[in-house]
Amino acid sequence: MEKKQIQKIIDVNRLLLQQFGIPKQxxxxxxxxDMLIGTILSQNTNDKNSYQAYKNLKTKYPKWEEAHKxxxxxxxxxxxIAGLGYQKSKAIMEVLNGLNKRFGKYSLDDIIGNNDEMILTQLTAFKGIGVKxxxxxxxxxxxxxVCPVDTHVHRTVNRLRIVNENTPDKTFKKLNENFPPKIAHSFHTNLIRLGREICKPKSPSCxxxxxxxxxxxxxxxxxxxxITEQKSFMLLDNI
Ligand code: SF4
Known part of the structure; x- marks a missing residue:
């Protein structure tokens, strides 16, 4: 990414922090x-249903080994409750099978010391696990x-011309080429909020x-x- 795009990410992050505040962590x-399986469950559903599905699964099978068995x-x-039960359960089983075969345990601890690119390659090697x-x-x-790119991030960063790409995976690659330090969490989380509440797919509330x-x-x-200009016109009308 060019310098001006990197500066734009920094400016967008600052304005979103002013609007929405620091996102909770x-x-x-x-x-x-846990995060990987939680994210599989969150695909194509809302936070409430994916959380409930995760809770159901963990209550029934407190250890991933038990779920695998x-x-x-x-x-x-x-x-x-999270929908796409067949696809999601298949993806979860692929991960648990793969971990059991490769590492003999139900944990990703053996890969967490690797660099970002290597971890992405290792995780996306599981069937059903995409870049997001x-x-x-x-x-x-x-x-x-690292800034994950879902449908909201893809739409908004392209509308903002931070990148100019036609798929979320291409957007991810470009956006993360040289992402400015320390702001991925706030940028990603607040941009999703912007995409849900303001920069909606069909009719953005510009x-x-x-x-x-x-x-x-x-x-x-x-x-x-x-809106500020609209308000001042309204105020002028009222005089
Ligand atoms: S809501 Fe409008 S002005 Fe804001 S980022 Fe989306 S398209 Fe741009």
Whole structure:
């Protein structure tokens, strides 16, 4: 990424911190394997359902070894609430099988000393684990300065012209080429919030967007002037 794009990430992060504050972090970092399975469960569902599915699974099988022994169908039963039960239970079994075969234990401890790129390669080698899931482990369980790219991050960083890519995986690669230090967690988390609440897929609320002045999206809603300007016009009307 060029210098001006890197500066834009820093500016976006600053404005999002002003708007949304510092995102909360877990007081206890989850283990990489817990995070990996939690992220599998979170695909295509909301936080509430994926958390419930994770809770169901851990209550029934407190150790991953027990879930592995119980098998795919039993796992699927516990995680139904998160949807895509077949695919998710298959991906979980692939991970547990792979770990058992490769390391003889149900843990990712043997890979956590590796560099980011190597960990991404090792995690995405499991069937059903994509770059987004693997990069969530890097950021949230290992505290690495890596910005995962989901649909919200992909949409917003492309609209902002920080990158110009047509798939989330390409966006991830470009964005993380030389990501500015120490801000991946706040940038990623606040950008998802922006994507959910303001920079929505079909009708972005550009009029209330804290990034309005930085944004070069060609379909930026130019008819909706910034909310502050709207408010001052309303105030003028009332005089
Ligand atoms: S100005 Fe509009 S398009 Fe640009 S980031 Fe904000 S909401 Fe999204």
């Amino acid at each position: 877990n007081s206890v970092q989850p283990s990489p394997l 119980a098998g795919r169908v039993s796992i699927e039963k516990e995680i139904r 899931t693997a990069s969530c482990v890097l950021l949230f369980a290992l505290g690495r300065n 009029g209330i967007c804290p990034l309005f002045d930085l944004c070069h999206y060609e379909l930026k809603n130019s008819t909706s002037t910034k």
